[in-house]
Structures are given as structure tokens and as C-alpha cells.
Amino acid sequence: GKYRVISTKPMPGTRWINLLVEQDCRVEICTEKKTILSVDDIIALIGNKCDGVIGQLTEDWGDTLFAALSRAGGKAFSNMAVGYNNVDVNAANKYGVAVGNTPGVLTETTAELAASLSLAAARRIVEADEFMRAGLYDGWLPHLFVGNLLKGQTVGVIGAGRIGSAYARMMVEGFKMNLIYYDLYQSTRLEKFVTAYGEFLKSNGEQPVYWKRASSMEEVLREADVISLHPILDKTTYHLINKDSLATMKKEAILVNCSRGPVVDEVALVEHLKQNPMFRVGLDVFEDEPFMKPGLAEMKNAVVVPHIASASKWTREGMATLAALNVLGKIKGYPIWGDPNRVEPFLNENTPPPA
Numbered sequence: 001g002k003y004r005v006i007s008t009k010p011m012p013g014t015r016w017i018n019l020l021v022e023q024d025c026r027v028e029i030c031t032e033k034k035t036i037l038s039v040d041d042i043i044a045l046i047g048n049k050c051d052g053v054i055g056q057l058t059e060d061w062g063d064t065l066f067a068a069l070s071r072a073g074g075k076a077f078s079n080m081a082v083g084y085n086n087v088d089v090n091a092a093n094k095y096g097v098a099v100g101n102t103p104g105v106l107t108e109t110t111a112e113l114a115a116s117l118s119l120a121a122a123r124r125i126v127e128a129d130e131f132m133r134a135g136l137y138d139g140w141l142p143h144l145f146v147g148n149l150l151k152g153q154t155v156g157v158i159g160a161g162r163i164g165s166a167y168a169r170m171m172v173e174g175f176k177m178n179l180i181y182y183d184l185y186q187s188t189r190l191e192k193f194v195t196a197y198g199e200f201l202k203s204n205g206e207q208p209v210y211w212k213r214a215s216s217m218e219e220v221l222r223e224a225d226v227i228s229l230h231p232i233l234d235k236t237t238y239h240l241i242n243k244d245s246l247a248t249m250k251k252e253a254i255l256v257n258c259s260r261g262p263v264v265d266e267v268a269l270v271e272h273l274k275q276n277p278m279f280r281v282g283l284d285v286f287e288d289e290p291f292m293k294p295g296l297a298e299m300k301n302a303v304v305v306p307h308i309a310s311a312s313k314w315t316r317e318g319m320a321t322l323a324a325l326n327v328l329g330k331i332k333g334y335p336i337w338g339d340p341n342r343v344e345p346f347l348n349e350n351t352p353p354p355a
């Protein structure tokens with residue numbers, strides 16, 4: 001191969017490798033056993049000739065790494081993730097490195113996990129599972145693991161981009177929930193969907209569903225029964241959910257986070273979970289991954305999973321393929337997926353999906 005492309009992790013499937021190899025690339029996959037590579041580890045991988053890198057969200061792609069990549073002749077970097085808060089895009093551009101991410105292929109997979117966590121929290125599935133396995137079930141009881149009925153309740157979506165909108169549609173159509181959403185951008189497609197579904201229910205003689213675009217995030221926090229967070233992580237969304245916003249929510253609300261850990265003040269959340277046993281939470285992401293803040297692991301009203309929202313086979317192979325195409329497109333000078341230097345400033349349904 002004429003070009004040297006590095007992947008900092010083995011990735012699912014072989015399509016991404018074949019795509020690169022067919023186009024003059026030699027692919028080197030780092031098989032280092034430790035999960036999170038340091039900046040120094042990656043500098044060593046890059047060496048003195050490297051045309052492009054596929055990296056992971058656990059890595060700190062800042063000035064140091066882009067300088068090293070540029071010195072090695074590199075022009076392209078793709079995160080194997082839609083989120084890119086681990087990437088300093090300005091630094092990359094300064095060194096002439098294009099940056100790509102992998103939107104689109106993980107929309108439904110991630111929304112499905114947010115829906116799973118919503119249901120797991122509402123119906124206390126993990127607690128009930130632990131109870132069964134512990135041999136504590138000694139007969140049906142009217143009050144055993146009573147949870148929340150979603151039908152007719154209101155789902156609140158904060159950040160109605162691709163993933164937030166897909167989640168909203170699942171919850172509205174799947175469970176006949178009303179929708180309140182907050183986003184800087186109006187999501188007319190989502191509004192039309194809920195309107196049409198409400199009409200359908202009415203014509204069926206059923207209670208219709210309603211939607212509302214909130215004028216503030218507080219409005220969502222006050223009114224929703226299930227709240228799912230789908231913003232990007234940046235300075236404006238750091239600790240978006242804090243002590244005050246938690247206090248604004250209903251005492252029996254459910255909070256779901258499949259975005260980025262630091263969107264929630266996790267210390268405040270643990271305290272809130274302690275004070276409000278009927279408040280439940282479903283978390284895929286954490287402030288200090290891979291760690292949880294003290295006390296969270298002991299909370300029965302929390303369901304926690306290890307950042308697996310995009311973890312379906314189809315999606316992970318798709319992410320790997322997109323990441324390879326991003327790098328390849330830049331190296332070969334043809335924009336397969338649009339300009340690989342196309343990290344989006346804001347993920348919203350109104351942003352045209354990649355062609």
C-alpha cells in the first residue's frame with residue numbers, strides 16, 4: 001500500500017479494511033491490550049509516516065496528536081463515533097488535518113437503547129431481575145415491583161436531532177406518549193409525525209397524543225414524565241442537568257442519558273436519587289468513564305450500562321465503514337461521503353443527512 005492508515009482499535013467487520021486495502025492503503029490495527037490509549041501511545045503508533053488515523057472517543061485528539069499526525073504527513077482523522085467532544089477540530093484544521101465523524105448509522109440503534117433504558121427504569125426490570133436471581137420471589141403480590149405506565153404520559157426530549165427525534169418517534173408511537181421537546185431548531189418532521197399519529201389514534205376512537213415545542217429546557221423538566229438527553233457535549237451543555245434542574249423535575253420522573261456523561265452533574269444526580277427513591281434514571285454514559293461517581297452503583301433506582309448505545313453489529317460495522325471512508329476520501333481526494341472535514345456544528349433533524 002502506498003498510504004499508511006492506522007486504526008487505534010480493532011473494529012467490527014472486514015468491509016472497512018477491504019475498502020482501504022483496495023485503494024492502496026496499508027492498514028495497521030493497534031492490538032494493544034489496554035483499553036484506553038494515551039497520547040504518547042498514539043504518537044508512537046503514528047511514527048514518522050502516517051496518512052490517516054481512525055480513532056476512538058476515549059482518546060484525546062488535541063493539539064499534540066494533530067501536530068504529530070501532520071509531521072508524519074497525515075491529512076485525515078476520523079472518530080469512530082458521532083460525538084466528537086474528544087476532538088479539537090480547530091487544532092486539526094490548524095495542522096491541515098480533516099476530521100470526520102460517523103453520523104446516520106447509529107441513529108436508530110442509539111434511540112433503541114434510550115427506549116430500552118426508559119422501559120427498564122419505568123418497569124424496574126433490573127431490580128426485578130436481581131430479585132429473581134437472588135431467590136427472593138416467593139409468590140405474586142399486588143405491590144411487587146410496581147412501576148410507571150408510559151401510555152398517556154409525556155416524554156421529554158432535550159436535543160431533537162437525529163437520535164432525539166428517532167427516540168421521540170419510538171416513544172410516541174410505541175407507547176402512545178405525548179411529546180414535549182426542546183431544541184434550538186424546530187423539528188417540523190417530528191411535529192408532523194406526532195400530529196398525524198394523534199389523528200390516527202383519534203380516528204380509531206383512542207385518546208390522541210399531543211406535541212409541544214418547549215420555549216425553555218425548564219418547561220420540559222417541569223412537564224415531562226420521562227426525559228431523555230440528546231444534545232452534543234460542549235461548553236453550553238456541560239452540567240445541563242444539575243442540582244437545580246433535577247429539583248425542577250417531577251418526583252417520580254425518569255431521566256435517561258445516552259449522550260455524554262458530563263451533560264449531567266453526576267454527584268448531584270446521586271444525591272437526588274438518594275433523596276427521591278421514586279425518581280429513576282437510565283444511564284449509558286458517565287462523567288468519568290469508565291468510573292461511576294461514589295454511591296451511584298448502590299442506587300436501586302438507577303439502571304447503568306457501559307456506553308453501549310451504538311452497540312449493534314450493523315451499526316458498529318457501519319461506523320467502522322464510515323470512518324474508513326472519511327479517511328480514504330480525504331487521502332484520495334474524492335469526497336465519498338461529502339467532505340470528510342464535515343464535522344457538524346450542531347446535530348439536528350434539519351441538518352441534511354449525509355448523502
Ligand code: GLV
Nearest residue numbers: 080081082083310
Ligand atoms: C458514541 O458515543 C458516539 O458518539 O458515537
Ligand code: GLV
Nearest residue numbers: 139140141142144
Ligand atoms: C396478572 O398476572 C394478572 O393476571 O392480572
